Amino acid sequence: MWKLARVAATRLTRSRRFSTAIPGPCMVHKRGADILHDPWFNKDTGFPLTERDRLGLRGLLPPRVISFEQQYARFMESYRSLEKNTHGQPNSVVSLAKWRILNRLHDRNETLYYRALIDNIKDFAPIIYTPTVGLVCQNYSGLFRRPRGMYFSAKDKGEMMSMIYNWPAHQVDMIVLTDGSRILGLGDLGVQGIGIPIGKLDMYVAAAGINPQRILPVMLDVGTNNQKLLEDRLYLGLRQPRLEGEEYLEIVDEFMEAVHARWPKAIVQFEDFQMKWAFETLERYRKRFCMFNDDIQGTAGVALAGLLGTVRAQGRPLTDFVNQKIVVVGAGSAGLGVLSMAVKAASRMAGNSEAVTRNQFFLVDKDGLVTKERNNLDPAAAPFAKAPGEIAGLSEGATLHEVVKKVKPHVLLGLSGVGGIFNEEVLKAMRESDSTKPAIFAMSNPTLNAECTAADAFKHAGDNIVFASGSPFENVDLGNGKVGYVNQANNMYLFPGIGLGALLSGARSISDGMLQAAAECLATYMTEEEIRRGILYPSVDSIRHITAEVGAAVLQAAVAEELAEGHGEVGPKELQHMSEEEIAEYITANMWFPVYSPLVHEK
Numbered sequence: 001m002w003k004l005a006r007v008a009a010t011r012l013t014r015s016r017r018f019s020t021a022i023p024g025p026c027m028v029h030k031r032g033a034d035i036l037h038d039p040w041f042n043k044d045t046g047f048p049l050t051e052r053d054r055l056g057l058r059g060l061l062p063p064r065v066i067s068f069e070q071q072y073a074r075f076m077e078s079y080r081s082l083e084k085n086t087h088g089q090p091n092s093v094v095s096l097a098k099w100r101i102l103n104r105l106h107d108r109n110e111t112l113y114y115r116a117l118i119d120n121i122k123d124f125a126p127i128i129y130t131p132t133v134g135l136v137c138q139n140y141s142g143l144f145r146r147p148r149g150m151y152f153s154a155k156d157k158g159e160m161m162s163m164i165y166n167w168p169a170h171q172v173d174m175i176v177l178t179d180g181s182r183i184l185g186l187g188d189l190g191v192q193g194i195g196i197p198i199g200k201l202d203m204y205v206a207a208a209g210i211n212p213q214r215i216l217p218v219m220l221d222v223g224t225n226n227q228k229l230l231e232d233r234l235y236l237g238l239r240q241p242r243l244e245g246e247e248y249l250e251i252v253d254e255f256m257e258a259v260h261a262r263w264p265k266a267i268v269q270f271e272d273f274q275m276k277w278a279f280e281t282l283e284r285y286r287k288r289f290c291m292f293n294d295d296i297q298g299t300a301g302v303a304l305a306g307l308l309g310t311v312r313a314q315g316r317p318l319t320d321f322v323n324q325k326i327v328v329v330g331a332g333s334a335g336l337g338v339l340s341m342a343v344k345a346a347s348r349m350a351g352n353s354e355a356v357t358r359n360q361f362f363l364v365d366k367d368g369l370v371t372k373e374r375n376n377l378d379p380a381a382a383p384f385a386k387a388p389g390e391i392a393g394l395s396e397g398a399t400l401h402e403v404v405k406k407v408k409p410h411v412l413l414g415l416s417g418v419g420g421i422f423n424e425e426v427l428k429a430m431r432e433s434d435s436t437k438p439a440i441f442a443m444s445n446p447t448l449n450a451e452c453t454a455a456d457a458f459k460h461a462g463d464n465i466v467f468a469s470g471s472p473f474e475n476v477d478l479g480n481g482k483v484g485y486v487n488q489a490n491n492m493y494l495f496p497g498i499g500l501g502a503l504l505s506g507a508r509s510i511s512d513g514m515l516q517a518a519a520e521c522l523a524t525y526m527t528e529e530e531i532r533r534g535i536l537y538p539s540v541d542s543i544r545h546i547t548a549e550v551g552a553a554v555l556q557a558a559v560a561e562e563l564a565e566g567h568g569e570v571g572p573k574e575l576q577h578m579s580e581e582e583i584a585e586y587i588t589a590n591m592w593f594p595v596y597s598p599l600v601h602e603k
């Protein structure tokens with residue numbers, strides 16, 4: 001069951017610094033200016049003189065050779081001066097300026113970019129990931145300078161099997177795929193949603209050490225139903241309504257077959273699909289391909305780890321989870337994913353049937369409390385709908401405020417995409433919670449879509465709450481030297497480890513057991529002392545360490561379920577015989593780290 005004290009004794013506080021070990025060579029099939037224009041290989045002024053000679057670069061760069069450390073320091077200096085120069089300007093202006101400077105480096109020199117990202121992940125994650133990535137998607141057509149990733153559109157039907165060979169890398173390990181239909185809480189952004197796979201894959205490189213030459217962000221452009229975009233003359237996607245039904249599925253099928261044909265071991269993460277397709281594609285592909293849906297499955301594991309953390313924060317044994325009353329707001333792919341994983345965990349703990357366990361959970365959507373009396377009740381939400389009369393005084397469609405007042409929940413968890421719906425009235429009602437330490441999870445992204453701000457949560461619900469949000473907020477000063485701690489409850493704590501474990505085990509598919517192992521690993525990561533202080537998740541600074549641990553847990557689960565087919569030279573038998581230490585070593589040894597490798601030209 002849940003092993004509690006397996007807590008990281010050796011936290012990796014700092015990533016490897018500028019090491020003096022000589023890295024292995026890297027084969028390159030180009031020469032001269034082509035190398036300078038390829039961000040995978042470009043070292044800018046960092047090319048040593050001998051390499052300039054070997055690769056036909058002599059004379060194409062200023063003569064002085066600048067070390068990686070100096071280049072890094074120079075970049076950070078310009079980043080810091082940009083911070084200084086934009087001080088006091090509106091948030092969106094500052095964030096976009098920061099995104100631009102990072103993006104320019106990304107486009108020019110990936111080694112330096114990823115080193116800067118890894119070493120400053122806490123500062124940079126909010127730029128390349130939520131919340132700024134949302135703003136970038138919204139302004140994509142204006143910000144577009146050069147493409148990144150691949151774009152498969154409805155017009156490419158019948159061509160995908162050959163198109164996939166247009167991608168220049170021989171091997172791809174990780175693909176993040178979206179159709180742009182539900183980008184964060186921002187709705188249908190069509191082709192502009194490509195920013196999300198790019199941001200997620202940046203996190204894969206930074207947290208899981210996936211080699212950036214082996215990642216592929218993909219946009220499946222099947223049209224958009226966003227009228228504003230359809231009318232925007234600069235819109236870069238297909239100007240047609242979204243494909244529906246079989247026509248839609250044929251496109252996704254063709255893409256999945258094409259990927260599988262070229263890279264049978266690549267892992268495909270589905271991201272930010274509207275709910276109906278999120279569930280349908282997961283069911284359709286999860287046994288046939290090594291894939292998962294991050295919004296349904298990654299989010300569920302992170303939320304479950306947080307829910308278990310709140311039990312510990314109350315000083316109660318984990319088994320008390322089965323007595324917690326949890327109100328989930330949002331009956332979409334994320335909310336329902338959380339509910340189904342949480343129900344399974346609770347029924348395992350209580351030895352109950354899932355039907356009994358469901359009593360402790362309450363589901364609220366845009367039409368209020370979800371009950372079996374709901375007209376056109378969504379079949380996916382039906383298992384969590386309350387029976388008529390099940391809760392005295394609450395009927396179908398009861399408002400969130402009524403539900404909170406009546407239920408007095410231990411946890412209020414928002415995945416609605418609607419900013420501010422945990423308003424003053426709702427938050428004040430949480431003061432009557434039956435918990436000694438009520439928890440408020442405002443998990444919707446980006447920041448403006450969070451159900452409440454951290455400051456409002458502590459102000460209205462009280463100083464003793466546990467708080468988590470999907471996008472980062474500053475800790476809250478509660479006065480008298482007390483601090484209200486802000487957790488970031490974001491699937492970034494799990495998806496990189498799920499992908500890493502699946503990749504290094506060579507998993508045939510991604511099972512519930514592997515996802516459960518990931519969630520358990522995160523749930524047991526924090527110390528009692530941290531949890532008592534309301535800290536439920538590791539700091540973003542240690543994301544590489546938690547990801548390695550999650551990766552190991554996922555790999556072990558894949559081996560135990562006989563889903564592991566091996567990776568590279570390491571076969572399934574060897575995986576089976578690895579000790580825990582050997583697995584940990586195997587994982588970290590396979591995590592890419594940005595250093596300049598000697599480039600060797602190969603024709």
Ligand SMILES: NC(=O)C1=CN([C@@H]2O[C@H](COP(=O)(O)OP(=O)(O)OC[C@H]3O[C@@H](n4cnc5c(N)ncnc54)[C@H](O)[C@@H]3O)[C@@H](O)[C@H]2O)C=CC1
Pocket residue numbers: 182183184185186274275294295299302329330331332333334335364365366367368414415416417418421443444445446449469470471489490491492
């Ligand atoms: N923190 C994290 O790691 C994650 C956060 N999310 C966030 O969760 C949000 C929802 O994502 P999905 O479930 O995929 O979206 P979805 O569109 O599938 O579902 C949204 C749900 O919210 C409900 N809703 C809308 N207005 C409401 C209101 N006023 N009151 C109560 N419920 C309301 C809808 O009825 C629907 O059930 C997004 O903002 C997304 O950014 C999603 C995945 C991970």
Ligand SMILES: CC(=O)C(=O)O
Pocket residue numbers: 130183184185272294295444445470490491492
């Ligand atoms: C974090 C994430 O996956 C989302 O907001 O959709």
Ligand SMILES: [Mg+2]
Pocket residue numbers: 184271272294295
């Ligand atoms: Mg998402």
